[in-house]
Amino acid sequence: MASLQYTEVSKHFGRVVALDRLNLSIADGAFVALLGPSGCGKTTTLRLLAGLESPTTGEISIGGRDVTALPPRDRDIAMVFQDYALYPHMSVAENIGYPLKVRRTAAATIQKRVQEVADLLQIGHLLARKPGQLSGGQQQRVSVARALVYTPQAFLFDEPLSNLDAKLRLEARSFLRNLQRKLGVTSVYVTHDQAEAMALADLIAVMDRGKLVQLAPPLEVYRRPATTFVAGFIGNPPMNLLPCRVADGMIHVTGGALPLPAVPGATRAATLGFRAERATLNSMNSTNSAESGISAVVYAVQPLGGETLVTLQVGDSLVTVRHFGDDVPDLHENAAATLYIPPAHCYLYDADGALIA
Amino acid sequence: MVKRKSLGQAVGRGAVYLFSMVLAAFFVTPLLWFVVAPFNPEATLSVQIPARPSLANFEEVFRNQVAVRGLLINSPIIAGGTMVGTALIAALTAYGISRAQLPGKQVLTSILILFSSVVTGTASMVPIFLLMFSLRLINTHLGVILVMVGGLIPSAVFIMEDFVESIPRSYEEAAMVSGARPLQVFWDVAFPLIRPGVMVVAIWAFVNAWGAFLTPFILLRSPDLLPASVAFYRFYDLESSTAMLTLVSAYALVYTAPVLVLYLLVNARYGFRFYGGIKR
Numbered sequence: 114m115a116s117l118q119y120t121e122v123s124k125h126f127g128r129v130v131a132l133d134r135l136n137l138s139i140a141d142g143a144f145v146a147l148l149g150p151s152g153c154g155k156t157t158t159l160r161l162l163a164g165l166e167s168p169t170t171g172e173i174s175i176g177g178r179d180v181t182a183l184p185p186r187d188r189d190i191a192m193v194f195q196d197y198a199l200y201p202h203m204s205v206a207e208n209i210g211y212p213l214k215v216r217r218t219a220a221a222t223i224q225k226r227v228q229e230v231a232d233l234l235q236i237g238h239l240l241a242r243k244p245g246q247l248s249g250g251q252q253q254r255v256s257v258a259r260a261l262v263y264t265p266q267a268f269l270f271d272e273p274l275s276n277l278d279a280k281l282r283l284e285a286r287s288f289l290r291n292l293q294r295k296l297g298v299t300s301v302y303v304t305h306d307q308a309e310a311m312a313l314a315d316l317i318a319v320m321d322r323g324k325l326v327q328l329a330p331p332l333e334v335y336r337r338p339a340t341t342f343v344a345g346f347i348g349n350p351p352m353n354l355l356p357c358r359v360a361d362g363m364i365h366v367t368g369g370a371l372p373l374p375a376v377p378g379a380t381r382a383a384t385l386g387f388r389a390e391r392a393t394l395n396s397m398n399s400t401n402s403a404e405s406g407i408s409a410v411v412y413a414v415q416p417l418g419g420e421t422l423v424t425l426q427v428g429d430s431l432v433t434v435r436h437f438g439d440d441v442p443d444l445h446e447n448a449a450a451t452l453y454i455p456p457a458h459c460y461l462y463d464a465d466g467a468l469i470a
Numbered sequence: 471m472v473k474r475k476s477l478g479q480a481v482g483r484g485a486v487y488l489f490s491m492v493l494a495a496f497f498v499t500p501l502l503w504f505v506v507a508p509f510n511p512e513a514t515l516s517v518q519i520p521a522r523p524s525l526a527n528f529e530e531v532f533r534n535q536v537a538v539r540g541l542l543i544n545s546p547i548i549a550g551g552t553m554v555g556t557a558l559i560a561a562l563t564a565y566g567i568s569r570a571q572l573p574g575k576q577v578l579t580s581i582l583i584l585f586s587s588v589v590t591g592t593a594s595m596v597p598i599f600l601l602m603f604s605l606r607l608i609n610t611h612l613g614v615i616l617v618m619v620g621g622l623i624p625s626a627v628f629i630m631e632d633f634v635e636s637i638p639r640s641y642e643e644a645a646m647v648s649g650a651r652p653l654q655v656f657w658d659v660a661f662p663l664i665r666p667g668v669m670v671v672a673i674w675a676f677v678n679a680w681g682a683f684l685t686p687f688i689l690l691r692s693p694d695l696l697p698a699s700v701a702f703y704r705f706y707d708l709e710s711s712t713a714m715l716t717l718v719s720a721y722a723l724v725y726t727a728p729v730l731v732l733y734l735l736v737n738a739r740y741g742f743r744f745y746g747g748i749k750r
Contacts (some may be wrong), residue, residue, distance in 0.1 A: 165643050185646040198644035202662040211658070259648070268649075357529035 115176025115266040116141045117162065122171030131157040133323040135171070139316075145295050146299045148307060150346070154323040155303045159269050164188050167238060175266050186215075191260035192269040194356050195276065197252045199244035201260075205231075206240040209258045216263065222384035230258045250281045256263050257289070262295075268293070268300040274309060287313055311335065319343045336388075341466035344386045350422065353432040354462075355391070357385040363389060364461065367428025369407030372456050384462040384470065388437035391458035394423065394442065395451035406451035416441045460462060504726075507719035514715060528719035531705075536693045537721060540701030544611070544730075545680060550699050551615035552679035556622045563623070564667075566631035567661055569642075579631065582624035595688055609691040617689065618679045628710045633667025634660075673736050677729050692720040698725050725733055 117139040124132040132154040139145050147155035160166045161173060164185035172181050180188050188271070193211070207214075209230060210223040218226075231237040234254045244252055253273060260268055273289075274282045290313050293300050304310050310317050311331045318335060319327045319342075327339035332454050338344035344352035357366045359381055364371045368387060395406065407426040421436045423444060434452065436442050445448065461469040499517055507513040508527050509519035532538055567575055598617055599608070607613030637660065645659045661668070690696055697733045698721075707718040 165645075165646070186649045186651065187645075188645060188647075190648040190650075192644065194640045194644055196640055198638070199638035200641060200645075200659055211645070211650075213649060215645075215650045215654055215658075259644075263649075284664060312623050334660075 114115065117267060117299060117301065118172075118177075119158070119161075120172045120174075120175045122158075122161060122168045122173060124154075124161060124166060126171045130323050132161070132168075135325055137318060137325060137328065138302065139299060141176075142297045142299055143316060144302065144314050145309035145316045145318055146302045146304055147318050147320060148304060148310040148346075149320035150305060151325075152322075153320040155305075155320050156271060158320070159192075159271055159301060159303045161189060162188075162267075163192050163269055165320050189266045190269055191263065191265040191267075192271065193256050193260050195272040196374065197244075197256040197273075197276075199252055199255055201244055203243075205236065205242050205244065205247070205255050208242075208244065208255055209262050211258065212263050227258075227264055230262050232262070234258050249277055250285065251278060253281075253285060257292075264298075266299065270302040272305070273305070274301055275304075282309075289313060309346045310350065311347075319346065337460065337468065338386070339468050341384055341386065341462045344460070344462070348388065350389050350433045350435075352386045352388055352460075355385045355427060355430050355432060357461075359383050359461065365457070366407055368409060369452075371407070371454060371459060382464060384466070385458040386462060387454045387458055388421070389433045390437070391453045392432070392434045392452055393452070394425075394436075394444070396432055406453050409450050409452045411444050411446055411448045411450050413446065414421055414441070414444050423450075425450060427452065485681055504719065504722065507715065508723045511716060513719055513733050514524045527716045528724070531717050531720045531724070534701075534704055534717075535696070536696060536704050539694065540696050540698040540722075541724060544695055545697040545699070547611050548614050548618070548686065548725060549679040551611065551621065552618040553672045553676040555615060555619040556675035557668050559619065559623055560626035560630045560671050561661065561668050562656075563627045563657060564634045565664070568631055568634040569639075576694045579624075579628055582630055584625055585738075593682065595684065598685075599688060608689060609695065610653075612695075614686050614689050615679075619675075620681060621685075624676055626675060629674070630664070630671055633664045633670075637663045648665060652701075652729050669736055669739075672676050673732060676732060688697065722730050 117137075119135045120136040122135045122324060123130070135154075136160060137158075144168055147158055157166060161168050161220050162175075164180065164183060164187075168181065172179055175188060175190065179305075198213070199205075205209070206224075206227050210227045213223045213226060227240065229235060234257060236251060236254050236258060237369045239247060239255070242359060244255065247255065250401060253276075256273070266395070270289075274285050277285055280335060286309060293313075302310070314331060316328060317331050317334045318325055319339075321342050322440075327334055327336075329339075334343065336346055338347060338352060341354055344354060355366050357364050359365075360373070364383075364385055371385075407427060409427045412424040412426045412431055415422040419439060421441050422444065423434045423436060425432050425434060432452070443451070463469050503515075503517045504515060506519060509523040509525070510518065511522070511524050511526045513527070514521075567579065572578065602608050602613045602617065605613070607616065639665060641659050642655050645655045652656060667713050680697075681699060682697075686697050690700065702718065702721060702725075705714045705721060707714055708710070
C-alpha cells in the first residue's frame with residue numbers, strides 16, 4: 114500500500130496531447146476514480162502509472178519512490194483490464210496464480226494462496242475451468258482475483274465493469290466497494306460512468322481533454338461542479354445550465370431574474386447552474402413566496418415512478434426539474450409555469466465555464 | 471412456352487455439367503494415375519486399372535538404398551530442421567515487429583516479401599552456392615536447412631504477423647504488470663496464443679522443404695545425403711534417359727504420404743486459417 118503522485122506529467126502521442134501537465138496526488142489507501150468522456154486522458158493516466166506508457170515529461174512516484182523509468186514488473190502494482198485479459202490457454206487457477214509464478218513462489222504456497230483468494234471472491238469451485246467456460250461476471254471476478262493474489266502497492270482498474278450487463282454491474286459495484294474498504298489498498302479506477310465513480314470512490318478526478326478539471330469527494334463534485342463541463346457531466350439528469358446576464362446585483366435570464374448568491378462585480382454574460390431537485394414549480398406544493406420566479410413553458414412531463422422529471426423551456430434552453438414522490442404534478446405540455454430556484458443552490462459560471470459563485 | 475423454357479434450361483444445365491466434367495477429368499486423370507499406377511507392375515503413362523495389382527513396385531523401390539535413406543532420414547532431417555527453424559524465427563520476428571513501435575514497419579515487411587522471391591529463386595543459386603562454399607557448408611544438411619530457412623522466413627513472418635496482430639495486447643500487458651519479464655511474457659502468454667499461426671507456418675515450411683528440389687540438388691553431393699525429392703533421379707534409366715514409371719509412381723506415392731498425413735493432422739487440430747497475406 115502506498116501513496117501515488119503525478120508531478121507535471123504530460124503524454125503526447127505524435128501531435129496529440131493525451132495528457133497535459135497533470136498534478137495529482139493520491140493518499141495511501143484512497144479510492145480515486147478517474148472520470149471523463151472517452152479521449153479525456155483517463156486511461157492514459159492509468160497506463161502511465163502502470164508503466165505501460167512512459168510520460169513525455171514529468172515524474173510519477175509510488176510510495177515516494179520515483180518509478181517514471183521503471184518497467185511495469187518493477188512497480189509492484191496490480192491491474193484489472195476492461196477485457197479482463199484472462200489467458201485463454203490457462204485454467205482459472207493458473208490465471209490467478211500467474212503473478213506468483215513469475216515471482217518464483219513455491220508451488221504449494223501458490224496453490225494455497227489461489228484457493229484463499231478464490232474463496233474470498235466465491236469462485237473457488239471454478240478453479241479447474243478455462244476462462245472460456247465462465248460467464249462475464251465470473252471472468253470479472255477471476256481478473257480481480259489475479260490482482261488480489263499478491264499484495265501490491267496499488268490496484269489499477271481500467272473500466273472493469275463496462276463489459277457487464279446492468280444488473281451484474283450493480284452487483285459487482287457493491288462487491289468492489291466492499292472489497293476495497295476491507296483491504297484498504299490504494300486504488301485508481303478509470304470509468305466514463307459517473308454513477309459508478311460516485312458510488313465507488315472516495316475522490317473523483319474529473320478529466321477533460323487531457324486536463325484534470327476537478328478533484329473532490331463525490332458529493333462535492335455533485336453539489337459544486339468546478340466548471341460547466343463537470344456540471345454537464347455529473348448527475349443524471351446533469352445540472353441545468355442557463356445562459357444569463359449578471360447586472361445590478363441580479364442574475365437575469367429570459368423570463369425572470371434572481372438575486373445573486375454572492376457578490377461578484379461587473380455586468381457580464383454568465384451561465385447559471387442549478388440541480389433538477391433543487392428547483393420547484395408553481396403548481397408543486399411548496400412555498401416559494403420568498404423567491405422571484407422565472408416564467409417558463411412546460412415541454413415534457415416524464416413520470417418515472419418514484420419521481421417525475423419535468424422539462425421546461427426557458428428562453429431557448431431546456432431545463433429539467435425533479436419532483437419526488439409518486440404523485441405526478443398536474444402539468445400539461447405547452448402550459449405556462451413558474452420556476453423557482455433557491456439562491457443558495459444557484460451556481461454562476463463565467464464565460465470560460467469556471468465557477469464564480 | 472413454359473415447356474420450351476424448361477427444355478432450354480435443361481439443355482443449358484446439361485452443357486454446364488458436360489463442361490465441368492471435361493474440366494474435372496483434365497485434373498483428375500493425373501491424380502488417378504498417381505493412385506493406380508504404383509500398384510501396376512506394367513505401368514505406362516495411361517491410366518489403367520492393373521489386371522493383377524501387386525506391391526512389386528514398392529518392393530523394388532525399397533531395395534534402392536539411396537531412395538530409402540532419402541525418404542526415411544534425409545528428407546525428414548531437412549524438412550524438420552527447416553520447419554523448426556522457420557517457425558521459431560518467424561514467431562519471434564513477427565512478434566518483435568508487431569509489438570515494437572517501428573517507423574515504416576509496413577514498408578519493411580513489404581521489402582522482406584520482395585526479397586524472399588529473389589533469395590530462393592534460381593537466379594540467386596550461384597551466389598548462394600559460393601556463400602555456402604566459403605562457409606564450408608556445401609554437402610551438409612545444415613547448409614540446405616539454412617538456405618531453405620532464409621528463403622522462407624520473409625513470407626513466414628508476413629503470415630505470422632497477422633496472427634500476432636490479432637492477439638489483444640492486454641494479455642501481454644496483464645502479464646507485464648503481473649511481474650513477468652519480456653521473455654516470460656512471450657513464452658507464457660504470447661506464444662501459446664499464436665500457436666495456431668506457428669503451426670500453419672511450420673507445416674507450410676515443412677511442405678516447402680519436403681518438396682524442394684533445386685536447393686538440395688545443388689548443395690548436396692554425396693548420395694548418402696540426398697533427400698527424397700532428389701533421390702527420384704535414381705529411378706531414371708540413364709541409358710535411354712527415360713523414367714522408370716513403375717518405380718517413379720510407387721516412390722511418388724510413398725513420398726507424398728507424410729505431407730498428406732501431416733496436413734490432415736494439423737487441419738483436424740487447428741484448421742487452416744490463411745488470412746495471412748492480405749492486410750485488414
